[in-house]
Amino acid sequence: MTRALALLLLAAALAAPQEHSYTQADIEHGARLYQSSCAGCHGPNGDMVPGIELHRGQFRRATNDTEIMRIIQSGIPGTTMPPSSFSDAQAGAIVAYLRTAAPASGPGREGVSVARGDAAKGKSLYDGKGQCGSCHRVNGEGPRLAPDLSDVGTVRPASELRQKLVDPDALVRPGNRFVDAVTKSGAKISGRLLNHDTFTVQLLDSNERLVSLSKSDLKEFTFVKSSPMPSYRDKLSAGELDDVVAYLVSLKGFRP
Ligand code: HEC
Ligand code: HEC
Structure with a gap:
């Protein structure tokens, strides 16, 4: 039950920018795409490339689902990780599959939802x-x-x-990323990224104010790497x- 809900929420999070939603059928589709296009290198359990365990969310580079989708689509230049022609929906389905395919048992996965504490x-x-x-x-x-x-x-x-x-x-999670912006007049604004499109950026600043910035007024716009x-x-x-x-x-x- 919790798992089903988590799936839905995961799907919602993945789908946020394009309003896609993923069903169980999409996840199964993702599984098939994975087996045919990825398992050859990454292995059926996602653990054949050293240091990476796709099914357990252990990555060397990717820090969130959007980045995984980008890597699936663009590959990693200079490595054997190839680009692909998968659409956002297909890449999203693969990520949805990877995120839900975690083996039920094994190191680090015991008692996934069973909390020991008080x-x-x-x-x-x-x-x-x-x-x-x-x-x-x-x-x-x-x-x-x-x-x-x-x-x-x-x-x-x-x-x-x-x-x-x-x-x-x-x-x-993609919706929880923080950005630092510097306007052309030199003002620095930091905040939680709520939304952005080609022309504007919306942030929630440290005073909990919604700030909408025009990208053309910005000198710098960077994602904060570390969590606050x-x-x-x-x-x-x-x-x-x-x-x-x-x-x-x-x-x-x-x-x-
Ligand atoms: C030809 C072999 C090959 C194929 C096919 C392949 N990969 Fe990879 N992939 C790699 C290698 C090798 C790396 C590690 C690159 C590096 O960082 O040096 C990698 C890295 C990645 C990463 C980055 C992991 C991290 O640590 O951040 C992701 C995510 C990934 N692959 C997913 C996929 C998915 C999903 C598919 C199928 C659509 C796929 N790969 C197909 C070889 C492959
Ligand atoms: C200085 C502010 C700050 C404090 C103090 C703080 N957090 Fe956070 N926390 C954040 C921010 C910002 C994020 C979002 C970025 C991220 O995911 O790392 C976050 C993310 C999280 C998440 C992930 C939420 C999600 O949906 O992905 C959890 C869980 C969490 N915090 C729990 C806690 C708990 C429990 C404590 C106290 C023991 C705590 N935090 C203290 C700022 C804080």
């Missing part, structure tokens, strides 16, 4: 020591600087939530991390 303790850590609420919003409380976590338990499995806490730069989120690797003990993850897993959506 959710109530996790909530106290979220509010207290972790200071998560200074950036995040849950069930209508907190700022909008960082993603709303009200339904994060349906979007990400426990293993990913834990990884996010110790290594925030990993697994940044601090790592909790040394700030929380292993047990405390389990508790925070248990709390996050319990967040299954806010219905006002």
Whole structure:
């Protein structure tokens, strides 16, 4: 059930710019495309190119689904990873397949959605020591600087939530990217990228104001490589991390 919902949300996230949506049939289509075009090099389980495990989300270069799609379409110049003529929908279907094909068991995948910790303790850590609420919003409380976590338990499995806490730069979703812009008059604006098209960029700045910029007025426009989120690797003990993850897993959506 959680898995089905996660699939839908994944599909929605992938589809955001073009309003595509992916069904189970698309994911199966992605699986067939993978077996015919990719498995020859990457192997049926995505682990034959050293250092890359496509089915487990372990990449050397790609940091999000949009980049994986771009790599599928353009290849990686100077390497044997070839370009392809796949459409956005086909590349998206392959990514949807890769993201859902993770083996049910195996290293790092045990207990994907089973959290070991104590959710109530996790909530106290979220509010207290972790200071998560200074950036995040849950069930209508907190700022909008960082993603709303009200339904994060349906979007990400426990293993990913834990990884996010110790290594925030990993697994940044396309909708959660931050950009630095400098206008031609020298003003610097940083914020969370909400949308962009050929001519304009919309950001949510640090005062939670929606800023719309004209690309022709910009001197620089760069994606921030690292996540603004601090790592909790040394700030929380292993047990405390389990508790925070248990709390996050319990967040299954806010219905006002
Ligand atoms: C001819 C062999 C070959 C084929 C076919 C191939 N790949 Fe690759 N792929 C590679 C190699 C080799 C690399 C590593 C390149 C490097 O970084 O040196 C790679 C890298 C990648 C990466 C980047 C991973 C990272 O670490 O960021 C992705 C994603 C990827 N391939 C997906 C695919 C998909 C999906 C297909 C099928 C549409 C595919 N590849 C087909 C050989 C191949
Ligand atoms: C300084 C601000 C800040 C603090 C403090 C912070 N975060 Fe974050 N967090 C972010 C930002 C910004 C992102 C979005 C970028 C990214 O994915 O790395 C994020 C992303 C996340 C994500 C991934 C959301 C998704 O849907 O992909 C989770 C989960 C998360 N934070 C949980 C926490 C928890 C739990 C704490 C406290 C232990 C915390 N964060 C503290 C800023 C913060």
